[in-house]
Amino acid sequence: MAVIADVVIIGAGIVGLSIARELKKRHPLQKIVILEKESGLGKHASGRNSGVLHSGIYYPENSLKARVCAEGASAMAAYCVEEGLPIKRVGKVILPVREENTQLDLLFHRAKHNGARAEMIDAQQLKEIEPDAYSLTGKALYLPDSAVIDPVPILSRIADSLKKAGVAVCFDQKADVMDSKKGCLKTREGVISYGYLFNTAGLYADKIAKAFGVGQEYTILPFKGLYYRLKKSSGLQLNGHLYPVPDLRVPFLGVHFTKKVDGEVTVGPTALPAFGREHYQGLKGLNFFDTSSILFQIFQQYLANKQGFRELMHQEGTRFLKKYFTQAARQLIPKLRSEHLVRSQKVGIRAQLVHIKKKELVTDFLIQRGERSTHILNAISPAFTSAFSFSRFVLDNYYESGGLR
Numbered sequence: 001m002a003v004i005a006d007v008v009i010i011g012a013g014i015v016g017l018s019i020a021r022e023l024k025k026r027h028p029l030q031k032i033v034i035l036e037k038e039s040g041l042g043k044h045a046s047g048r049n050s051g052v053l054h055s056g057i058y059y060p061e062n063s064l065k066a067r068v069c070a071e072g073a074s075a076m077a078a079y080c081v082e083e084g085l086p087i088k089r090v091g092k093v094i095l096p097v098r099e100e101n102t103q104l105d106l107l108f109h110r111a112k113h114n115g116a117r118a119e120m121i122d123a124q125q126l127k128e129i130e131p132d133a134y135s136l137t138g139k140a141l142y143l144p145d146s147a148v149i150d151p152v153p154i155l156s157r158i159a160d161s162l163k164k165a166g167v168a169v170c171f172d173q174k175a176d177v178m179d180s181k182k183g184c185l186k187t188r189e190g191v192i193s194y195g196y197l198f199n200t201a202g203l204y205a206d207k208i209a210k211a212f213g214v215g216q217e218y219t220i221l222p223f224k225g226l227y228y229r230l231k232k233s234s235g236l237q238l239n240g241h242l243y244p245v246p247d248l249r250v251p252f253l254g255v256h257f258t259k260k261v262d263g264e265v266t267v268g269p270t271a272l273p274a275f276g277r278e279h280y281q282g283l284k285g286l287n288f289f290d291t292s293s294i295l296f297q298i299f300q301q302y303l304a305n306k307q308g309f310r311e312l313m314h315q316e317g318t319r320f321l322k323k324y325f326t327q328a329a330r331q332l333i334p335k336l337r338s339e340h341l342v343r344s345q346k347v348g349i350r351a352q353l354v355h356i357k358k359k360e361l362v363t364d365f366l367i368q369r370g371e372r373s374t375h376i377l378n379a380i381s382p383a384f385t386s387a388f389s390f391s392r393f394v395l396d397n398y399y400e401s402g403g404l405r
């Protein structure tokens with residue numbers, strides 16, 4: 001099979017699908033092909049996340065995340081409503097878990113700047129909103145607009161409407177770059193020539209970028225997120241999401257409670273390096289080359305100890321044990337007991353980018369341009385929330401008219 005496409009997108013996660021959706025709106029006649037190596041949608045981060053539509057409060061004012069998150073959350077919420085997909089606006093409370101509460105004030109300030117509705121509340125108001133929650137300082141931040149969605153039906157609906165609009169969404173088609181200059185790649189079904197390529201390959205985005213000579217200074221360090229479910233018999237009441245004030249040096253939000261669309265409460269995720277890019281469980285997903293390179297990266301990060309990496313490792317390193325995981329969750333709900341939690345099947349892996357020389361985790365989204373191509377190198381949280389506005393940003397600034405280079 002020799003296919004000629006105007007645009008090829010590698011990866012049918014939320015980012016790849018959203019870019020295709022935006023492209024199709026702008027250029028209805030373009031021939032767009034999406035290549036997905038798995039047999040279905042949502043096998044990686046886009047189908048294995050917490051499903052929270054974030055409000056955009058965590059991110060520094062000049063960051064790309066701050067620019068696209070709040071708008072993306074509104075766009076995604078509107079899409080779910082229009083399409084009749086599950087969404088619940090349950091609200092979110094952020095609780096300080098350390099004595100100093102300047103970070104809570106900082107989040108409040110960022111919320112205002114980034115366009116998110118937020119309210120600083122006292123212990124009495126907290127009791128009314130979340131009776132079982134506890135604030136160490138008596139203060140908490142309340143975000144009434146925070147919503148929860150079910151990610152996989154969203155992916156399916158976008159893919160279905162893309163297919164109807166003539167986009168080829170091809171499964172079991174792992175893309176291998178053949179000639180980045182001529183615009184040529186191969187899959188198990190043959191060769192595809194393209195005019196332009198978007199690399200939205202999640203955990204493999206760095207490898208594909210490197211085949212274009214892009215992003216040589218980066219590598220992906222996968223971070224695993226384990227979840228538990230809160231048993232109904234625990235008797236604990238939760239009306240919305242409960243989050244700790246996170247360590248803002250790193251792009252992880254800490255163990256939190258999420259109220260899902262079906263009313264079930266999940267607790268998690270952890271944030272410990274995985275030993276393989278797809279090392280979800282057992283020995284599956286491990287291979288010698290990747291595992292050695294990941295261990296080397298962890299060692300380098302640990303030695304450099306930027307962004308409090310050692311503290312993160314020590315803290316997260318214990319949380320795969322239920323006792324320590326429960327301890328982390330009890331900071332938010334002290335009445336929680338280990339027997340209230342049961343291990344969830346859901347495990348997610350974050351495609352976290354690391355700057356190799358600086359030995360730092362990249363905290364913002366990162367996009368780079370290559371030969372006839374754009375590479376999405378750090379589509380970490382809240383990339384699900386932001387996907388619609390993020391894809392507009394990518395097309396405006398990297399595809400349509402040159403723009404940022």
Ligand SMILES: Cc1cc2nc3c(=O)[nH]c(=O)nc-3n(C[C@H](O)[C@H](O)[C@H](O)COP(=O)(O)OP(=O)(O)OC[C@H]3O[C@@H](n4cnc5c(N)ncnc54)[C@H](O)[C@@H]3O)c2cc1C
Nearest residue numbers: 011013014015037046049050052175202225348380383385
């Ligand atoms: C535990 C966890 C919790 C999270 N919670 C939230 C949250 O509450 N809210 C939020 O907004 N975000 C959250 N996120 C982040 C969000 O899920 C991700 O940012 C987002 O899903 C990234 O989407 P993506 O399309 O870039 O990647 P992916 O979903 O990983 O998609 C990439 C796709 O590319 C495919 N692929 C890779 N290589 C190839 C190849 N060579 N050829 C063809 N296909 C290829 C893969 O199979 C995959 O399907 C969370 C993430 C995790 C892991």
